[in-house]
Amino acid sequence: KQEVTQIPAALSVPEGENLVLNCSFTDSAIYNLQWFRQDPGKGLTSLLLIQSSQREQTSGRLNASLDKSSGRSTLYIAASQPGDSATYLCAVRLSFVNSGYELNFGKGTSLLVTP
Amino acid sequence: DAGVIQSPRHEVTEMGQEVTLRCKPISGHNSLFWYRQTMMRGLELLIYFNNNVPIDDSGMPEDRFSAKMPNASFSTLKIQPSEPRDSAVYFCASSPGSFTQYFGPGTRLTVL
Numbered sequence: 001k002q003e004v005t006q007i008p009a010a011l012s013v014p015e016g017e018n019l020v021l022n023c024s025f026t027d028s029a030i031y032n033l034q035w036f037r038q039d040p041g042k043g044l045t046s047l048l049l050i051q052s053s054q055r056e057q058t059s060g061r062l063n064a065s066l067d068k069s070s071g072r073s074t075l076y077i078a079a080s081q082p083g084d085s086a087t088y089l090c091a092v093r094l095s096f097v098n099s100g101y102e103l104n105f106g107k108g109t110s111l112l113v114t115p
Numbered sequence: 116d117a118g119v120i121q122s123p124r125h126e127v128t129e130m131g132q133e134v135t136l137r138c139k140p141i142s143g144h145n146s147l148f149w150y151r152q153t154m155m156r157g158l159e160l161l162i163y164f165n166n167n168v169p170i171d172d173s174g175m176p177e178d179r180f181s182a183k184m185p186n187a188s189f190s191t192l193k194i195q196p197s198e199p200r201d202s203a204v205y206f207c208a209s210s211p212g213s214f215t216q217y218f219g220p221g222t223r224l225t226v227l
Contacts, residue, residue, distance in 0.1 A: 042221075043119070043219050044206070044208075046215045046217075049214055102160055102171065103160065103216065105157055105158040
């Protein structure tokens with residue numbers, strides 16, 4: 001079974017800092033990897049999706065990288081802001097069946113950006 | 116678009132009672148997923164449907180859990196009888212067949 005691990009479990013940084021969140025997975029034969037954001041009491045919002053053939057994706061201040069061979073992905077947040085405070089989850093797509101698919105999630109990194 | 120709609124948002128019940136969680140996916144999406152989130156186990160897939168047909172229910176913890184999708188705009192997850200260890204946040208998500216899933220706000224279930 002694919003295991004997805006996220007380190008650290010929690011992180012607190014002052015506003016303006018650049019930061020990196022880590023995700024590792026045990027089976028390198030993935031289809032794609034996604035980073036999600038979850039705000040307290042809310043559902044998940046997809047931030048970035050990296051296909052297995054890609055090395056990175058960027059959206060605004062966010063940059064996600066993927067190294068399939070080593071089973072790792074990082075989410076880089078530039079110039080962090082208090083509004084970035086949330087839990088960030090990494091999810092690996094395992095299979096594709098009849099247009100549906102399954103995601104294996106890490107437990108997330110809880111980020112707090114202090115003013 | 117209203118997004119994925121889940122009801123109720125919060126449910127408190129006593130052990131042994133039947134609980135029914137409801138989900139309305141985004142119109143036009145052909146895949147629907149039920150997840151459970153706990154502090155200990157994180158986010159786990161319980162079951163997913165494609166075109167209203169259950170594809171994989173291997174994540175359903177035991178026979179007390181059942182899910183149905185009678186039509187493209189409605190799904191239910193039922194727990195009967197409920198137990199305290201079922202306390203969690205239950206999420207429904209839908210997908211148009213692309214790579215992204217769209218999550219609802221979740222139902223927080225507390226079983227006393």
